[in-house]
Amino acid sequence: MLGRVNHVAIAVPDLTAATAAYRDMLGATVSAPQALPQHGVTVVFVELPNTKIELLEPLGAGSPIAAFLGKNPSGGMHHICYEVTDILAARDHLVQRGARVLGNGEPKIGAHGKPVLFLHPKDFFGTLVELEQV
Ligand SMILES: CC[C@H](C(=O)O)C(=O)SCCNC(=O)CCNC(=O)[C@H](O)C(C)(C)COP(=O)(O)OP(=O)(O)OC[C@H]1O[C@@H](n2cnc3c(N)ncnc32)[C@H](O)[C@@H]1OP(=O)(O)O
Numbered sequence: 001m002l003g004r005v006n007h008v009a010i011a012v013p014d015l016t017a018a019t020a021a022y023r024d025m026l027g028a029t030v031s032a033p034q035a036l037p038q039h040g041v042t043v044v045f046v047e048l049p050n051t052k053i054e055l056l057e058p059l060g061a062g063s064p065i066a067a068f069l070g071k072n073p074s075g076g077m078h079h080i081c082y083e084v085t086d087i088l089a090a091r092d093h094l095v096q097r098g099a100r101v102l103g104n105g106e107p108k109i110g111a112h113g114k115p116v117l118f119l120h121p122k123d124f125f126g127t128l129v130e131l132e133q134v
């Protein structure tokens with residue numbers, strides 16, 4: 001069911017500073033910031049040869065990452081995103097086996113313009129899992 005790792009996400013308190021560190025200290029290629037108000041975050045993608053790093057900071061009140069940053073004020077690894085070819089089949093497979101899909105269970109459109117879902121971190125060993133249909 002799982003394909004490539006599409007990205008590993010790092011929640012940060014200051015997206016500008018984190019982007020500069022990846023660009024200027026690590027010499028990485030970084031995208032322009034992308035505000036995603038429907039997801040309560042602004043993101044920057046760090047392009048790597050085999051995957052991406054998603055840097056994300058809260059956007060607006062009620063951001064889903066606000067509590068995470070409250071517990072981890074310097075930032076931290078937030079989620080891992082796996083690619084799937086059929087997100088509804090993956091969802092149904094997982095729900096049938098007792099996994100919890102976050103939100104209302106319906107995919108939303110993510111930063112790449114593709115359908116995404118999130119699985120509860122408590123069901124996957126303390127790791128928030130995102131699925132993205134490619
Ligand atoms: C889709 C656009 C973009 C893209 O890639 O295209 C993105 O990735 S946007 C990313 C931001 N959006 C989301 O993360 C949506 C899914 N996340 C959520 O719904 C929440 O973050 C949730 C429910 C996972 C956690 O929310 P919150 O922290 O407010 O709830 P709790 O404090 O009740 O947490 C419950 C429990 O889970 C632990 N937790 C929370 N976040 C994480 C995490 N990232 N990794 C691991 N564990 C996490 C938290 O510590 C609580 O544990 P407990 O032991 O009960 O204290």
Ligand SMILES: [Co+2]
Nearest residue numbers: 009054081130
């Ligand atoms: Co993501």
